[in-house]
Amino acid sequence: MAIFKLHSAFICFGEKEVLKEISFSLKTGEILGIFGRNGCGKTTLLKMIFGTLQLGSINISINDQKINPLENISKERIAYLPQHSFLPKNIKVRDIIPIYFDQEKKQEAVFYDPLIAKLAAKKIGELSLGQVRYLEVLLVGNLNHSFLMLDEPFSMIDPLHKMEISKLLNKLKAEKGIIITDHYYEDVLRITTQNLIIKEGISIPIESKEDLKKLEYLGKNTS
Secondary structure: OOEEEEEEEEEEEOOOEEEEEEEEEEOOOOOEEEOOOOOHHHHHHHHHHHOOOOEEEEEEEEOOOOEOOHOOOOOOOEEOOOOOOOOOOEEEHHHHHHHHOHHHHHHHHHOOOOOHHHHOOEEEEOOOHHHHHHHHHHHHHOOOOEEEEEEEEOOOOHHHHHHHHHHHHHHHHHOOOOEEOOOOOHHHHOOOOOOEEEEEEEEEOOOOHHHHHHOOOOOOOOO
């Protein structure tokens, strides 16, 4: 078991403090949901952890060993799925897989996935949004990294692929710790083991939809 800890994160843009008092702990075998209104700093936080945003300050550790976010990619610690698709549209699915994996076992895990096998001859640009997102989660999820960060994996996709991505994440969490941010709160709450909301730059642990209402993330009349 590995334990990831975010001890602190701070960043401001101009005079606005976006992240001030942010902290959490995540073990492999757990899924953490991070909620917050647009502009609260969710994506900013993921980029800071991943090392692609080097503004502000962040203090993180794995198994109580402080780590430099700039080394997360090269040392295969934390994988990151960005909000927008990153796969080139003119390449076939079967040709994408060897780009990410040189081990035959890893290639087969993706290629022979029941949803992907029938799409192997298609180009990425011919797939639906749900098919692309499922493939991206499958690719990132089969990397060797102990922790995964997914930015809006459920956004704008059909119910079938939401369900399949949820099943895949529940399977992946057996060996990985997963962080999810998404406005589709019901899909997130359905699979998470812990949750927090970022409000006014501070992380606040939550447990339910009712907490999201109390903290004004959802309207009080939300059913």
